[in-house]
Amino acid sequence: IRGRPTLFMRRDEVDAAWRWVEPLLEAWQESGDAPRGYIAGTWGPTQAIALIERDGYTWHDDL
Structure with a gap:
């Protein structure tokens, strides 16, 4: 832990995250x-695709 504070969150960062x-x-x-x-x-879940398609959009697969 000593000398590597960037590996850990400060208390205010933890509070902000919560x-x-x-x-x-x-x-x-x-x-x-x-x-x-x-x-x-x-x-992702099929519900995610349905959520996008509900508004008339589609996912674009560039692969």
Whole structure:
């Protein structure tokens, strides 16, 4: 730890991170919804594609 402070967050950074994260956790708990899991290396959950397509957009796969 000594001499490598960049590897660790300061207390104010931790507090700021929780101020950002806690509203998300609370919203997920209140709605009964949660983040969707997906297999690493894929484009994500099918719900993400549906969310984009709902507004008339599509993902562009440049691969």
